[in-house]
Amino acid sequence: MMRALAGALIIGLVAPSLGIYLVQRRLSLIGDGIGHVALTGVGVGLLLNQSPVLTAVIVAAIGAVGVELIRERGRTSGDLALALLFYGGIAGGVVLVSLSDDASSNSLVQYLFGSLITTSPQDIAVIAVLGGAVLFAMLMFRPALFAVSNDEEYAKVSGLPVRALNLLMAVTTAVTVTIAMRTVGLLLISALMVIPVAAAQQVTRGFRTTMAAAMAIGLFAAGSGIVVSAEADTPPGATTVVLALAVFVALTVGAVGWRVVQRRRAEPPREIEPPDVVLQKA
């Protein structure tokens, strides 16, 4: 339980710190796609009797770099290429897992939806080290990553190493997806990258505050997700995502309500102006 909680909290903190750049670039679904590709990596690992986390990191990173290179070439043809990559990734994963010695539907579900209870101390060490590295990169390069995500052409003209930064994003996305695989599972990872950001930006004004708020929401959702799932005997990954969505809904409703109250207070109700042009009746 403590191990599960530690792993979940790390993911809850790291995923939104990366997800904010993906949301800013309108690539909210990319984590999902990389998750599909990572499943092929899991299949390779099980088939070769290697650590599935290791092979998943490698295959997901190759996939993410491939996606980035496709994206760089132009967005129109990229859409279809991404679809092929994603479906190839999940189909390949299912086939490879079924071919392995560990071919029970149980092992597949474990990766698709997460299985924190089986997390070993070794897994936690891997999650902590890789998660710490991703978090460091996201905070350290925040101004540069913000510039590239906000306006890629401007960043290029500024002489920033745009391609290196994009590849850094691709690889860190793959790493985050893979370490989160045990917590929320490959099908719900993207949710932890995106939903806290979506929730935070309902109430924030700047990028930095959004990032901090998203990380706090991610931490809260992951932590309470583990506790609630243990109490209610529900799957931890899905519970975490549901809680994050609940925060999103609460903040959205709260922000809308707050704005309505502010507006009522700011300006007294005015009379409706008469229309400029009055149509004459025939």
Add this chain to the structure above:
Amino acid sequence: MQVTSVVEVKRAAVGYEGREILHDVSLTVEPGEVVAVLGANGSGKSTLIRTILGLVPLRRGEIDLFGTPQRKFRDWARVGYVPQRLGAGSGVPATVGEVVSSGRLARRGIFRMAGAADRQAVKDALTAVGLLDRYSDPVSTLSGGQQQRTLIARALAGKPDLLVLDEPTAGVDAGSQEAFAAALGRFRSEGGTILLVAHELGPLRPLIDRAVVVHEGRIAYEGPPPEPAGHHAEPDHDHVHPHAVQPAAGICEWAPTDRIAAN
């Protein structure tokens, strides 16, 4: 000693996917000059400056920036680029200060944290465009003209020697256009060089030293900025009325569609 040109384009040709947009274009911008590239929509004027900035690859010819071949040019902090509009502008909020701070990255590099000099430069740039009081406001709450001024501030924050602006006045209200012209005037008086693309000059006209008209991928005219009256006589004239920005924008709807994509 000979003074090196800020921008030198020699017999440049540019194209996308087999179709050539610019044929044999040559252009020189000297230090301290303000040059306007004019032309109808689809004439290739935006392509020309995007090529100078290295955003579009050159097919033939050469481009030098500050006397260095563009391919080897690394001193990008000397160039301040002002795009037509704010980037994709997704849902993630960003304050005016945060956007303008991006302009310091070219100077300080990606490994160094922002220091006092960076913060001061951002404040100076925002003061120059009259938006310092909006520092902590999300850019999404600004008007189109104020967003344009934010982009100019972002370029000025890097303390460039050359400003390159792509249609800076398109769809900008008259008040912002004046503030814009004032900021550019100050930049020029401090020795800065300006290269801008415009569909119409409006209040920027008094600043312009030289105009270059691009027509069908070639330079059709080079000299003092054409007067509105004479310019009206041209078959594809730009309708220049500062108060009539919207009708002018409508022209593009009637431009040949096969060339719009290239702009």
